[in-house]
Amino acid sequence: MATGDQNEAHKLLDAYLDGLLDERARADFERVLAEDASLRSLVALQSQIDAAIQRGHPIPDAERVISGLNGRLKPTAPPEATKNPTRRHRRLVAGLAMAAAVVLAVGAAWYFTRAPIEEPMNWVTQRRTVSETYTDMVRSGFKPLWLCKNDHQFAATFKKRFDQGLIMAKSPDVACLGISYVNSISPKTTCLLLDDRGEKSMVFVDAVDKDRHICLDDLKHVKLFRREIGKCVLYEVTPHDAPHALDLISEIEVPPEWLTEYADGTVPGAPATDKP
Amino acid sequence: MIGPKATSQPDRSNRATPWSELEYAARLKDAYRVLWIIAVGILHDPDLAEDAVQEAAIIGLQKRDQFAQGTSFTAWMGQMVRNVSLNSFRKEKRRRTTSIDAEGLADELRGANAAPDVRIGADGMPPAGQRHFDDRVMKALAALSETARTCLLLRTIEELEYSEISRLLSIPEGTAMSHVHRTRNYLREQLAEPARRDSTGTRRPS
Numbered sequence: 001m002a003t004g005d006q007n008e009a010h011k012l013l014d015a016y017l018d019g020l021l022d023e024r025a026r027a028d029f030e031r032v033l034a035e036d037a038s039l040r041s042l043v044a045l046q047s048q049i050d051a052a053i054q055r056g057h058p059i060p061d062a063e064r065v066i067s068g069l070n071g072r073l074k075p076t077a078p079p080e081a082t083k084n085p086t087r088r089h090r091r092l093v094a095g096l097a098m099a100a101a102v103v104l105a106v107g108a109a110w111y112f113t114r115a116p117i118e119e120p121m122n123w124v125t126q127r128r129t130v131s132e133t134y135t136d137m138v139r140s141g142f143k144p145l146w147l148c149k150n151d152h153q154f155a156a157t158f159k160k161r162f163d164q165g166l167i168m169a170k171s172p173d174v175a176c177l178g179i180s181y182v183n184s185i186s187p188k189t190t191c192l193l194l195d196d197r198g199e200k201s202m203v204f205v206d207a208v209d210k211d212r213h214i215c216l217d218d219l220k221h222v223k224l225f226r227r228e229i230g231k232c233v234l235y236e237v238t239p240h241d242a243p244h245a246l247d248l249i250s251e252i253e254v255p256p257e258w259l260t261e262y263a264d265g266t267v268p269g270a271p272a273t274d275k276p
Numbered sequence: 277m278i279g280p281k282a283t284s285q286p287d288r289s290n291r292a293t294p295w296s297e298l299e300y301a302a303r304l305k306d307a308y309r310v311l312w313i314i315a316v317g318i319l320h321d322p323d324l325a326e327d328a329v330q331e332a333a334i335i336g337l338q339k340r341d342q343f344a345q346g347t348s349f350t351a352w353m354g355q356m357v358r359n360v361s362l363n364s365f366r367k368e369k370r371r372r373t374t375s376i377d378a379e380g381l382a383d384e385l386r387g388a389n390a391a392p393d394v395r396i397g398a399d400g401m402p403p404a405g406q407r408h409f410d411d412r413v414m415k416a417l418a419a420l421s422e423t424a425r426t427c428l429l430l431r432t433i434e435e436l437e438y439s440e441i442s443r444l445l446s447i448p449e450g451t452a453m454s455h456v457h458r459t460r461n462y463l464r465e466q467l468a469e470p471a472r473r474d475s476t477g478t479r480r481p482s
Contacts, residue, residue: 010464014457018431018438042464049463052406052413053432057316062308065330066301069337127309187435212433 013039017046047209054212061131123182131219133184134202134237137193142200144178144193152258161190162207164231165254173197174244185233186210194245201238203245208233300340304333307350311357313433314444317426318361320418328364332356354444365422409467416466420459423447427455 015021016029033039123145128136148154155165157179168176177193184191185206192203201222204214211233216224225236225243230251236243295303304311308329315325315332336343336353343352417425426445430436438456442449 010461011457014460018456045464045468046460048409049413049460049467050432052410053417053429056410056414056417057313057429057433058322059309059312059433060322060326062305064326065308065333066305068330069297069301069304069333 009039013042013046017043051209051211058212058215059129061129123180127183127187130184130204130214130224130235130237131216133182133191133204134222135219137180137191137202138200142177142193144191145180147176147178155252155254156258158190158205158232159254159259161188162205162232164229165252165258166205166229166232166249167252168192168245169248169250171244171248174248185212185214185235192245196238196240196244199239201236201240201245203249204235204237205232207231295340295343297337300337303349304336304353307353310350310430310434310436310444311353313429314354314357314426315361317429318358318365318422320425324364324368325361328361329357332360335360348443351443351446355446358445362422412467413463416463420462424455424459427452428459431456 012021012029016026021029033043123133148157151167155167158164158166173196175195177195180191180193182189182191182204184204188206188210190205192205194201194203208228208231214224214226214235216222216237219237222237222239223241225238225246227234227236227243227246229249232251234246234249236246238244311329311332312325315328316322319325319328332353335356343349417428420428423445427441427447430441430444431438436444438449438452441447441452445452
């Protein structure tokens with residue numbers, strides 16, 4: 001059992017990690033942190049544990065539950081499985097019922113067709129998986145939130161959001177259509193919307209310590225590639241067999257004048273601070 | 277689908293017209309991440325957790341006229357998910373007569389594939405050392421009580437405020453904080469130790 005002093009130190013550490021310290025207490029803690037290598041190691045360890053917990057708990061797509069729900073609602077749904085159904089047998093029954101019930105009277109076309117999304121999408125407050133974000137972005141017209149004026153603004157944007165400047169080389173085959181802010185890997189995930197040889201692809205950028213266990217769920221027609229660049233983790237979702245956009249992106253030092261010269265393109269409602 | 281209210285039903289005068297299936301499904305989709313985490317916190321198995329949420333979703337759909345508008349849908353569904361998950365957990369425990377401790381049971385429930393591989397290109401495969409560390413983290417999590425584990429997952433994965441965790445799990449906010457603090461301490465102790473400590477039996481947080 002840790003000593004009393006150690007207990008207090010751990011409590012203070014947790015309060016710091018949870019953002020519960022006031023400004024003065026946080027400043028005091030950070031001063032101690034700067035001088036105490038063992039405390040820094042503890043913070044680093046906690047960060048690794050948190051990342052491992054996120055990687056170890058990939059949250060499945062909600063569509064499967066919704067689909068199964070709609071399958072059970074159908075009046076002529078197949079009879080219940082045998083007394084002790086296996087888990088996969090129950091899912092198969094639900095899946096077959098869903099396949100048979102293509103359109104329900106209550107407008108389940110939302111879930112079963114590829115109709116364009118008409119209601120406004122709140123990309124920032126509503127959390128979505130990478131798969132959901134890509135799917136919804138395509139269905140809503142694949143329109144980015146804004147477009148950088150130039151490379152300086154592009155680099156400054158990522159420097160401000162993730163403390164890491166990034167730059168994307170020009171390519172005749174890959175065009176950056178713009179940037180959107182989404183709530184995916186974390187509430188601060190920043191996306192590049194791209195035209196890659198006529199196909200829609202996206203690059204999701206976030207802090208490497210926010211990385212989570214990303215997979216593509218049920219999306220079959222795209223592939224997922226991951227790369228770490230400096231303090232950032234990048235995931236490219238693309239119909240192609242190779243990550244064309246990731247190969248164009250590299251880290252870059254951002255001089256102070258770039259940061260002051262350009263706002264990061266934040267629009268009202270999009271997170272702009274470094275609040276975790 | 278929804279017939280006249282039975283006379284024995286409580287008069288929930290603060291309830292508006294019950295939701296349509298589509299409205300219910302939309303709410304469920306928004307709450308799904310948290311509900312799945314609650315289930316996996318109890319069951320420590322992603323497949324079982326998904327099944328539990330689906331089962332609770334069906335129950336919730338049938339009982340949606342009992343939901344009091346203005347209250348938290350996620351908390352309401354969360355309670356159902358907890359009940360279904362706990363029932364499932366106890367059922368599995370009865371079935372497995374060879375399990376003698378919670379850690380062993382959690383390992384068995386987790387099955388051979390603890391975490392699905394990330395389907396990413398060769399460029400992004402996690403290094404072998406990271407996989408080993410991740411396995412140790414998951415094993416340490418399996419030793420926790422279900423409430424403590426759920427509090428930690430809700431805080432770590434969803435970054436929920438303690439007040440929200442408290443409401444979801446119907447526990448005091450201080451208790452939620454205490455669970456997270458103790459489990460973080462426990463994990464830091466376990467993961468900072470050499471790997472051999474895992475085989476000598478672990479000291480679980482009180």
